[in-house]
Amino acid sequence: MVRMAPGDPFAREQGTDPAIQAALNEKYHLDKPVVTQFFYYLGHLCTGDLGPSSKYKDKSVNEHIAENLGVSLKLGVIALFFALLLGISTGVVSAVKQNSWMDYSLMSVSLIGLSIPIFVIGPILALLFNAYQDTENISLILPGFTLALPFAARIARLARAGMLEVVHQDFVRTARSKGLPESRIVFVHVLRGSLIPVIGFLGPAIAAILTGSLVVEKIFQIPGLGRDFVESALNRDYNMVLGTVIVYGTLVIFCNLIADIAYGLLDPRVRYEQQ
Amino acid sequence: MTDVLLQVNDFSIAYRKHGEDLGVVDHIDFHLNSGESLGLVGESGCGKSTTALGLLKLLPKNARILSGSAQFQGQDLLALNDKSLRNIRGRKIACIFQDPMSSLNPYMRIVDQLCEPMRLHLKLSKEQAVQESIKLAKQVALPEPEKSIIKFPHELSGGQRQRIMIAMALSCKPDLLIADEPSTALDVTVQKQILDLIKSLQQEMGMALLLITHDLGVVHQVCDRVAVLYAGRIVESGNCDSVLQRPRHPYTKSLMRAVPRIDGDSDESLAVIEGLPPAIGQIPQHCAFANRCPHAEDQCRDNIPPLEDINDHHQCACARYEELEHD
Numbered sequence: 001m002v003r004m005a006p007g008d009p010f011a012r013e014q015g016t017d018p019a020i021q022a023a024l025n026e027k028y029h030l031d032k033p034v035v036t037q038f039f040y041y042l043g044h045l046c047t048g049d050l051g052p053s054s055k056y057k058d059k060s061v062n063e064h065i066a067e068n069l070g071v072s073l074k075l076g077v078i079a080l081f082f083a084l085l086l087g088i089s090t091g092v093v094s095a096v097k098q099n100s101w102m103d104y105s106l107m108s109v110s111l112i113g114l115s116i117p118i119f120v121i122g123p124i125l126a127l128l129f130n131a132y133q134d135t136e137n138i139s140l141i142l143p144g145f146t147l148a149l150p151f152a153a154r155i156a157r158l159a160r161a162g163m164l165e166v167v168h169q170d171f172v173r174t175a176r177s178k179g180l181p182e183s184r185i186v187f188v189h190v191l192r193g194s195l196i197p198v199i200g201f202l203g204p205a206i207a208a209i210l211t212g213s214l215v216v217e218k219i220f221q222i223p224g225l226g227r228d229f230v231e232s233a234l235n236r237d238y239n240m241v242l243g244t245v246i247v248y249g250t251l252v253i254f255c256n257l258i259a260d261i262a263y264g265l266l267d268p269r270v271r272y273e274q275q
Numbered sequence: 276m277t278d279v280l281l282q283v284n285d286f287s288i289a290y291r292k293h294g295e296d297l298g299v300v301d302h303i304d305f306h307l308n309s310g311e312s313l314g315l316v317g318e319s320g321c322g323k324s325t326t327a328l329g330l331l332k333l334l335p336k337n338a339r340i341l342s343g344s345a346q347f348q349g350q351d352l353l354a355l356n357d358k359s360l361r362n363i364r365g366r367k368i369a370c371i372f373q374d375p376m377s378s379l380n381p382y383m384r385i386v387d388q389l390c391e392p393m394r395l396h397l398k399l400s401k402e403q404a405v406q407e408s409i410k411l412a413k414q415v416a417l418p419e420p421e422k423s424i425i426k427f428p429h430e431l432s433g434g435q436r437q438r439i440m441i442a443m444a445l446s447c448k449p450d451l452l453i454a455d456e457p458s459t460a461l462d463v464t465v466q467k468q469i470l471d472l473i474k475s476l477q478q479e480m481g482m483a484l485l486l487i488t489h490d491l492g493v494v495h496q497v498c499d500r501v502a503v504l505y506a507g508r509i510v511e512s513g514n515c516d517s518v519l520q521r522p523r524h525p526y527t528k529s530l531m532r533a534v535p536r537i538d539g540d541s542d543e544s545l546a547v548i549e550g551l552p553p554a555i556g557q558i559p560q561h562c563a564f565a566n567r568c569p570h571a572e573d574q575c576r577d578n579i580p581p582l583e584d585i586n587d588h589h590q591c592a593c594a595r596y597e598e599l600e601h602d
Binding site for chain 1 (some may be wrong): 280331333335357361362363364365366369370372373377378379380381382383392395396423429440443
């Protein structure tokens with residue numbers, strides 16, 4: 001990913017005064033060939049330095065990201081929390097009440113949630129809850145909720161399908177034959193197996209939540225990393241673009257790793273042999 | 276005379292498909308005495324599993340109980356509400372199922388699954404239940420009980436898993452054990468071990484056993500009495516010795532002829548029952564075997580023959596059983 005990234009932005013031209021341009025180019029090593037620049041960058045990267053920002057002269061990319069990543073992460077975590085909470089509970093309810101009016105209406109709502117893009121739902125919710133009034137003290141709850149909706153819808157459908165698949169397996173009949181109450185059967189015996197498709201979806205979902213956050217950050221005027229990413233691309237702030245991409249990439253890899261570990265926790269058959 | 280533990284009368288079950296009720300079990304009666312083992316035998320689709328699982332309402336959602344009563348210790352199982360039925364399941368009547376591979380929860384440790392019924396019904400603490408689980412594992416001859424029970428089901432063999440199922444079923448000392456083809460999915464050598472285990476534990480604990488199987492050899496090995504099902508009806512029942520040695524119904528007779536004999540002529544091919552049993556949901560309003568029976572007469576296609584007493588230990592549902600005695 002990092003190798004691919006430098007090629008693209010350097011292909012374009014910046015529209016500034018040539019004298020300043022030359023000075024700047026020298027400062028940021030832009031006067032040297034792309035490959036050299038790339039090795040410069042890699043060298044700094046190894047020490048954890050993402051380089052200076054060309055737009056915000058007083059801050060390095062590190063500082064800038066550190067400042068805004070927190071907000072984005074918070075937003076992402078809130079969104080993930082809402083997505084799981086809403087999604088799993090909806091999925092369980094519709095599976096337990098399969099083919100009832102409740103199941104049909106919940107699944108219709110989730111289909112709507114899947115089909116309407118965030119940039120339509122976001123402003124509607126913002127207007128409904130007057131989120132634009134208080135710009136000083138920004139709450140992340142509503143943006144997080146907005147961001148969560150499409151993922152909640154997807155998770156609900158996965159959880160429902162997973163539940164329905166597990167419910168018809170023999171071991172559920174065994175659980176029933178032991179005299180266990182229905183609640184224990186659903187939450188202890190059925191739910192675990194049905195969450196496996198949801199976990200599989202979580203890796204890509206977290207990535208999508210992170211990248212999706214830029215739209216929500218724009219709508220709700222949140223100073224997060226997603227907004228920075230868009231702006232830095234528009235400003236041709238190469239180091240900034242690269243920095244955010246690297247941070248995003250690391251996060252996505254990390255999240256996928258967590259999802260894989262969660263797989264093993266949920267399904268003992270996936271665990272590696274312990275010697 | 277021993278006391279009757281379970282008395283099933285006029286039991287009918289149908290599966291609902293495309294808005295139509297397909298009858299699978301057709302007005303059957305049977306009983307089971309305390310401590311006795313009864314084998315329900317029949318070929319695939321004759322309704323033997325449906326009958327047994329129907330007693331505890333463990334059937335899929337599209338199954339409907341059309342009629343009948345099942346008196347068990349002064350209660351009608353079929354009329355109980357869900358809560359009362361749950362108090363019987365696992366505690367008074369326990370089940371073992373056909374496929375031990377899929378009958379245990381793959382996501383839970385064995386010990387947690389073993390403890391569940393004891394904690395629920397006997398109100399044992401976690402430590403007590405774990406101690407009991409180890410005892411049970413020893414009782415069913417599971418190798419290395421302490422180590423085995425903390426494993427997951429996929430780490431055990433099929434026979435071991437079936438032992439776990441048995442241990443789980445017996446954990447609350449039920450009065451009746453329903454075993455739905457407990458040995459069918461296992462290797463032949465393991466089959467015998469499992470059946471011996473079930474039989475010895477049954478005698479040790481003095482519980483009754485309802486064994487569902489299609490294997491007459493298994494019945495002979497384990498059961499006191501046998502009921503032969505054909506297309507949702509009992510065609511012959513009685514003491515195991517009597518029914519298997521001197522079968523009276525033409526269906527049972529042909530079944531016995533179809534059992535391979537180890538001392539038989541190896542060149543001789545096995546007797547085959549010509550034709551097919553009636554399709555599910557199409558039990559005829561006359562003797563269901565009439566279309567395949569070599570002795571069928573017009574009267575056999577007129578009405579359903581009742582299950583009549585031949586003697587105290589043997590009943591048969593055939594209009595012509597007396598004439599055919601020496602056939």
